[in-house]
Amino acid sequence: xxSYGQYCSVAKALDVVxxxxxxxxxxxxxxxxxxxYTDLRSGLPGIATNLLADRLRELEAAGLVEREDAPPPVxxxxxxxxxxxxxxxxxxxxxxxxxxPLMRDHRADDAFRGQWLRLPVRMFLADHEPxxxxxxxxxxxxxxxVVIDADAGRVSLRLGADPxxxxxxxxxxxxxxxxxxxxxxxxxxxxQGLRVAGSHEAIRRVLPRAGTAxxxxxxxx
Amino acid sequence: xxSYGQYCSVAKALDVVxxxxxxxxxxxxxxxxxxxYTDLRSGLPGIATNLLADRLRELEAAGLVEREDAPPPVxxxxxxxxxxxxxxxxxxxxxxxxxxPLMRDHRADDAFRGQWLRLPVRMFLADHEPxxxxxxxxxxxxxxxVVIDADAGRVSLRLGADPxxxxxxxxxxxxxxxxxxxxxxxxxxxxQGLRVAGSHEAIRRVLPRAGTAxxxxxxxx
DNA sequence: CCGGATCCGGGTTGATACTG
DNA sequence: CAGTATCAACCCGGATCCGG
Numbered sequence: 001x002x003s004y005g006q007y008c009s010v011a012k013a014l015d016v017v018x019x020x021x022x023x024x025x026x027x028x029x030x031x032x033x034x035x036x037y038t039d040l041r042s043g044l045p046g047i048a049t050n051l052l053a054d055r056l057r058e059l060e061a062a063g064l065v066e067r068e069d070a071p072p073p074v075x076x077x078x079x080x081x082x083x084x085x086x087x088x089x090x091x092x093x094x095x096x097x098x099x100x101p102l103m104r105d106h107r108a109d110d111a112f113r114g115q116w117l118r119l120p121v122r123m124f125l126a127d128h129e130p131x132x133x134x135x136x137x138x139x140x141x142x143x144x145x146v147v148i149d150a151d152a153g154r155v156s157l158r159l160g161a162d163p164x165x166x167x168x169x170x171x172x173x174x175x176x177x178x179x180x181x182x183x184x185x186x187x188x189x190x191x192q193g194l195r196v197a198g199s200h201e202a203i204r205r206v207l208p209r210a211g212t213a214x215x216x217x218x219x220x221x
Numbered sequence: 222x223x224s225y226g227q228y229c230s231v232a233k234a235l236d237v238v239x240x241x242x243x244x245x246x247x248x249x250x251x252x253x254x255x256x257x258y259t260d261l262r263s264g265l266p267g268i269a270t271n272l273l274a275d276r277l278r279e280l281e282a283a284g285l286v287e288r289e290d291a292p293p294p295v296x297x298x299x300x301x302x303x304x305x306x307x308x309x310x311x312x313x314x315x316x317x318x319x320x321x322p323l324m325r326d327h328r329a330d331d332a333f334r335g336q337w338l339r340l341p342v343r344m345f346l347a348d349h350e351p352x353x354x355x356x357x358x359x360x361x362x363x364x365x366x367v368v369i370d371a372d373a374g375r376v377s378l379r380l381g382a383d384p385x386x387x388x389x390x391x392x393x394x395x396x397x398x399x400x401x402x403x404x405x406x407x408x409x410x411x412x413q414g415l416r417v418a419g420s421h422e423a424i425r426r427v428l429p430r431a432g433t434a435x436x437x438x439x440x441x442x
Numbered sequence: 443c444c445g446g447a448t449c450c451g452g453g454t455t456g457a458t459a460c461t462g
Numbered sequence: 463c464a465g466t467a468t469c470a471a472c473c474c475g476g477a478t479c480c481g482g
Contacts, residue, residue: 002455002472005267007331007394009340010248010313013320018241020474027231037445046226048475053446076444091319092231094311099234110228119230173228223453223474241455258464269456274465297463 016062017088021047022055023095026081026088029065031118034080045111059085097123100181106174114144114159117180121148124181125155125206135202138165141176150206167198182208237283238309242268242276244316247302247309250286252339255301266332280306318344321402327395335365335380338401342369345402346376346427356423359386362397371427388419403429 001019004011017023021044028043029035035043041052056079059065064085068078081088096119117139130153137148138161145161169176171194178184179194186203189196196203222240225232238244242265249264250256256264262273277300280286285306289299302309317340338360351374358369359382366382390397392415399405400415407424410417417424 004245005331007324007327007333008337009320009324010317011245012323013316014244016323020239023235024225024232049446051474087319090315091312094315095234096231098308098312099230102233102237103228103230106228107226110226112228116229270465272455
C-alpha cells in the first residue's frame with residue numbers, strides 16, 4: 001500500500017493494515033488460530049487467491065504473520081499471528097462492535113462462517129451460573145455448525161457438531177445473532193424462525209440478561 | 222467500496238469505513254471538531270480533492286457525517302460527525318495505540334499537523350497535580366504550534382500560540398512525541414534536540430511518570 | 443488436494459487543471 | 463471556498479494454470 005506520508009500513529013497503522021482484506025485476514029487468524037492457506041481462503045469467501053498470497057507476504061514482511069512448516073504427520077504450512085499481530089485484537093474488537101448495528105441489513109447472498117460467531121459470543125454471552133456443571137449448546141446457523149460451551153464461568157465456542165450437547169438451536173444466521181445479542185427473547189424464538197430443542201436452561205445460562213451489560217448494541221432484525 | 226459480502230460485523234464495518242482515506246477523515250473530524258472543506262484538506266495532506274469530495278459524500282450517505290450551512294457571519298459549509306460517526310472513536314483510538322511503535326520510523330517527508338498530537342496527549346498525559354492553578358505549555362513541533370493545558374485534573378490541547386504559556390518546548394515532531402510518551406526524559410531533552418524554556422514543573426506536571434500507566438507503548442526514536 | 447503464480451479487464455486512486 | 467473534470471497509473475477481481 002502507498003504510505004499516507006503522515007507522521008500520525010493512526011496513519012502509520014493504516015499504512016500497514018489499511019489495505020483491502022488485510023484486517024479480515026487478521027480477524028480470521030485471531031478467531032481460528034494458526035491456519036492453512038486453504039482454511040484462510042474458505043474463511044475469507046470472495047478473496048482472490050493472488051490477493052491472499054500477496055497480503056500474507058506483506059503481513060509476513062511487516063512482522064504480523066509468520067509461516068511455520070508443520071511437522072511431518074500433516075506436512076503443510078501454517079500461518080499464524082505473531083505477538084505483534086495479535087495486538088490488533090482491540091482494533092478488530094472495536095470495528096466489530098461498531099459494526100453490530102449494521103448486521104440488520106443482511107443480504108441473501110452474504111456468506112457466513114461459524115467462526116465469525118466468536119466475536120459476538122465474547123461480546124454478548126456470559127456464564128451466569130458458573131457453579132453448575134459444564135453445559136453446551138449446539139448451534140446450526142445456516143449450514144454452519146458450532147458449539148457454545150459454558151464451564152466454570154467461561155463461555156467459549158468451537159466449530160463442528162456435538163451430539164451430546166444439552167440444547168440445540170437451528171435457524172438462519174441473523175436470527176441466531178439476534179438471539180445471542182439479546183434482542184430476540186428465547187420465548188419468542190420459535191415464532192421468529194428459530195428451532196429450539198433440549199434444555200432451555202442451558203441456553204438461558206449464557207444469554208445476556210436485562211441490566212447485565214448496559215449500553216450494549218443489539219441486533220434487531 | 223465493494224462490499225465484502227460477509228455476514229460479519231467486522232466485514233460490515235469495513236464495508237462502510239474500509240475505503241482508503243475514510244478513517245483518516247474521521248480522525249480529522251474527531252480531533253478538530255466541525256471543519257470546513259479546506260480545513261479538512263489541509264489536515265489530510267496528500268489527499269486528492271476529488272477523493273475528499275467523494276468520501277464526504279459517501280460518509281454523508283452512510284449517516285456518519287452531516288453538512289451544515291453555517292450562519293451568515295461566516296457563511297460557509299461545515300462538516301461534522303453525527304453521533305454514529307463519533308462512535309468510531311474507539312476504532313481510531315485502537316488503531317492509534319497499535320500504531321505508536323511505528324512512529325519510530327519517521328521519514329523526512331512525512332507531513333505533520335498539530336491536531337495529530339491530540340491522541341497522544343489523551344493517551345500519555347495526565348494532570349498529576351490537579352490542585353495547583355491551571356498551567357500551560359507551548360509546543361512548537363516542526364512548524365506547528367499547539368498549547369497543552371492542565372487544569373483541575375484535566376489535560377487538553379488547543380491549536381495555535383499562547384504568549385502567556387508557562388513553558389515552551391521546541392523541536393522536531395518525533396522528539397516532541399518521545400517526550401510526551403515518556404520515552405525521553407525531560408532532563409535529557411536538551412541533548413536530544415529539544416529546546417525547553419520556562420517552568421519545568423509545568424511540564425513535569427503532565428508528563429507520564431514511571432509506574433503510572435503500566436504497559437503503555439512508548440516512542441523511542 | 444495444497445499453495446500458490448500468471449495474465450488480463452475494469453474499477454479506483456492520484457495529480458493536476460479548472461470553475462462558479 | 464468548495465468543489466468538478468480529466469486522464470494516467472495502479473490495484474483489485476476473476477479465471478486459468480502449475481509444480482509438489
